[in-house]
Amino acid sequence: MTKKENNDDSPGVPGFRTWRGVYLFVFGCFLLVVLALTLFARLYA
């Protein structure tokens, strides 16, 4: 990569201005998935 890349470039994803926002969104989704799996296991236990 000869061209300089900016670590803080906009992610270019609608609704997200920074990468930190993308990471928080992914982390939030992970928490929701764990919660959903826990509820799923309880519901069918």
Next chain:
Amino acid sequence: MNALDWIVLLGTIIGIAAYGTWRTRHTDNLNTYLKGNHSTKWGTIGLSVMATQASTITYLSLPGQAYENGIAFIQNYFGLPLALILVCAVFLPIYRKLGVYTAYEYLGQRFDTKTRLLGAGLFLLQRGIQAGVTIYAPAIILSTAFGWRLDLTIIFTGLVAIVYTVTGGSAAVNLTQKWQMAVIWAGMLTAFVILLLKLPANATHIAGAMGKLHAVDFTPDPQLRYTFWSGLLGGFFLSLSYFGTDQSQVQRYIGGAALREGRLGLMFNALFKIPMQFFIVMLGALLFVFYQFQPDTPLVFNQSAWQRQVQGPAGAEFRALEEQHAVLHAAKQEKIRAWVAAQSGGDITAEAAARTELAAAQKASDTLRKQARDTLYAAAPEAKKTRDSDYVFITFILTQLPHGVVGLLVAVMFASALSSKAGELNALGTTSTIDLWRAFRPLAAHDEARNVRNAKWFTAFWGLFAVGFALYVSFAENLIEALNIIASVFYPPLLGVFLVAFFFKKVGGTAVFWAALATQLLLLGLFFYGKDTVAYLWLNPIGCAACVGFALLFQTFLPANHTNERE
């Protein structure tokens, strides 16, 4: 398999390989050969990362494992999204900024040549052996199920992967993996829908009542193999090692049009990996329910090995086991129906009593299955090379799916073997060229054509090595499980070295080199003398923490001129 299945299978597998070879046949630029096309977008990178990680074992063995032990295995992936966030935020920008071809090249720039060679050596040793297993694992199951010759199955799979990986390098791997993933998803979704159509209405409740849906277990017991904590912590470090420091993954995302594409490709995996694995383990749990209602559910799923014994001189013993199984299976069906009736009646006491009786019936059935397997293994020791649960999904495919779809599902197995194998060969060829050959011949770095030629030769060498290893290990037992555990023994020092490189700027090459070796000795000691007290996933955080701790300790005793030797 009939003619239609063969057309679908060969058309899909050879068609994708030929397309990848043809599209990338003129790749003679080193950057494109080793990192892939400059214009690669995040979707291709994301699918490529996913395809490299998921081998045939994922699609063939995981449903069988869920059939046997339920869906608790899903917890192994809990650390993955968090690890990918760290790779995106720290590892990837540094690799791109330095313009390295391999992760170990970065170790050379940050520390010194001996640390770079140690990293590359650990990777080549481990991944070279794994490449053999990637071919061997599906070949032995498919050859047993279909009656094919094992050696020819291994050679066919190996040669197809070698041809397009050598021809187009990373560009061919990325391109073919995208289409292979399309085949895999189409096949798995088709099988899932057909299975759903064959299930009773309350299948999920039955699976739950029979203990197959314990997805999350918060018990803080380090001896339990699959818990929320081992999955979160052990899985985090294992994923961080794999995605951050294993060249077969690093190579998938360091190319691409921009930093953004690699990051989004990794975030795609962080979002969809757990749901994808959930879908696969649920397939296994629902297969379990399906086989509870089949009148001819096999006692042992490796039917070719079992039938040979039934028709052999000791057949009477095996037929007696089958008769016992038929009685127990019918009794268990009655218990399931009784539980369903009690549950829909809303009587909590009756439901609990019916559940207890059902659990007892399942236990009796499990005991008989174990006895049948032990009898089979005593009579035919070669059947021990694979687990019986590995044959659950392939049995469903062969007996329940229509022709054409059978060919598609077998294509799924080959496509997943080829996609992970190609990623591995590509990385092995690249590391051999950049970190070994070029490290000892620095003047040759400017001759691009010679570099590409050598990368092709190394890729072909590793491909043939993997095929040879797969042919050889067919004589060994329980190798696949052993190698999965070995990954947890050899990965942590490598991850420790990278974490020191990223986060402890004052530590130099000599300290981290000896720390990695000391950690390796510690892990080998723990593995051989402490495996009864610590589940293997815990070796990842322990080893990583030990490597960082040793490096900091050793650095305090080393003179200042050993710090940041190359900076």
